Amino acid sequence: MLEPALLPTPLVDCTDEAFARAGVELRLKRDDLLHPTVPGNKWRKLAPNLAAAAEQGHTRLLTFGGAYSTHLRAVAAAAGALGLESVGLVRGEELADRPRNWSLRAAEAAGMRLEFLTRAEYREATGRAEGEDGTDALLRRWGRCLVLPEGGSNALAAVGAAGIPAELPDLGARDVVCCPVGTGGTLAGIAAGLPAGARALGVAVLRGGEGYLEAEVARLHTDAYGRGFDNWRIDHGHHGGGYGKVPAELAGFAERFERRHGIGLERRYVAKLLAALTDLTRAGAFPRGTRLTAVVTGLPDPE
Numbered sequence: 001m002l003e004p005a006l007l008p009t010p011l012v013d014c015t016d017e018a019f020a021r022a023g024v025e026l027r028l029k030r031d032d033l034l035h036p037t038v039p040g041n042k043w044r045k046l047a048p049n050l051a052a053a054a055e056q057g058h059t060r061l062l063t064f065g066g067a068y069s070t071h072l073r074a075v076a077a078a079a080g081a082l083g084l085e086s087v088g089l090v091r092g093e094e095l096a097d098r099p100r101n102w103s104l105r106a107a108e109a110a111g112m113r114l115e116f117l118t119r120a121e122y123r124e125a126t127g128r129a130e131g132e133d134g135t136d137a138l139l140r141r142w143g144r145c146l147v148l149p150e151g152g153s154n155a156l157a158a159v160g161a162a163g164i165p166a167e168l169p170d171l172g173a174r175d176v177v178c179c180p181v182g183t184g185g186t187l188a189g190i191a192a193g194l195p196a197g198a199r200a201l202g203v204a205v206l207r208g209g210e211g212y213l214e215a216e217v218a219r220l221h222t223d224a225y226g227r228g229f230d231n232w233r234i235d236h237g238h239h240g241g242g243y244g245k246v247p248a249e250l251a252g253f254a255e256r257f258e259r260r261h262g263i264g265l266e267r268r269y270v271a272k273l274l275a276a277l278t279d280l281t282r283a284g285a286f287p288r289g290t291r292l293t294a295v296v297t298g299l300p301d302p303e
C-alpha cells in the first residue's frame with residue numbers, strides 16, 4: 001500500500017471576486033497535497049491498482065506516456081516506493097539519444113526502465129494494452145507484468161477517484177464538483193461517487209475531445225460500476241489550444257490567481273480548470289447559490 005502523506009486532503013474556501021459577484025461559492029479540494037511524488041489524482045487512481053497488483057502477485061508494472069507524462073513519473077515513484085519493477089514505454093524514439101528532460105530523469109531515478117517507441121509503435125502498443133492485462137506482444141517482450149493504460153484510467157482508477165467526493169461532506173443540489181479531464185478517469189470516479197442531486201463538471205484540457213472523452217467516461221462507468229451516470233458533463237471550450245498548450249492569457253490568469261491565493265497552480269490541468277470556472281461563472285453558467293468544488297489534481301512542475 002502506498003501510504004498517503006495526507007488523507008483526507010484539505011478542503012478550503014477560496015474567496016475570489018469573479019465568483020463572489022455571481023453569487024457562486026468556490027472551494028478548493030487540495031489533492032495536490034496527497035503525496036509528494038504520486039500527487040493528486042495519480043495517487044487516487046494508482047492506489048487501487050497497486051493493491052490489485054500486490055494481490056495478484058505482480059512484481060512489475062508497465063505503462064505508457066509522453067516525454068513529460070505525470071502518469072509515467074507517478075508510476076515510477078509508486079513502483080520504487082513499493083519495491084516493484086517498472087517499465088515505461090515512451091512516445092518518441094528521437095528522445096532515446098537526447099539528454100533526459102527533468103520528467104524522464106525523475107522516472108529513471110525512481111528506478112523505471114524506459115523504452116522509446118516511434119509514434120506508430122506507441123499507438124500499436126497502447127491500442128493492444130487497452131482493457132487487457134498485458135497481452136501477447138507486450139507479454140512476450142516484458143514477461144508477466146501489470147499493464148496500466150496511458151494516463152492510468154481504468155475501472156479501478158475510477159473507483160479510486162470516487163474517494164474524492166466521499167471526502168466532501170453535505171453535497172447536495174447546489175454542488176458542482178469540478179476537475180480537469182485528460183483521459184477521464186478522475187471525472188468518471190467523481191461522478192460515480194456523488195450523492196443524488198450533486199453534479200460533476202469536467203474541463204477538457206485537450207482539443208477535439210468532444211464525443212471521444214464522453215465515450216471514455218461512459219466506458220469507465222460501465223467497466224467499474226456496470227451502469228451509466230447522468231450527473232456529469234464535459235466542457236470543451238477551455239482547452240487553451242490543445243494538450244500541454246499554455247497560452248499567454250492562461251499563464252497570466254495562473255500568475256494572478258497564485259498571487260491572490262498563495263497557492264502554486266499546475267498549468268496544463270489545474271490552471272485550465274480554474275480559468276474555465278472563472279470564465280463560465282462570469283458568463284452566468286451557474287445559478288446564484290451554486291457551490292463549486294474545484295479539485296486541485298496535481299502539483300506544479302518543478303521547472
Ligand SMILES: *Cc1c(COP(=O)(O)O)cnc(C)c1O
Nearest residue numbers: 181182183184185186269297298
Ligand atoms: C494526469 C492529470 C489529470 C488528468 O486526469 P484524467 O483522470 O486522466 O482525466 C488531471 N490533472 C492533473 C494535475 C494530472 O496530472
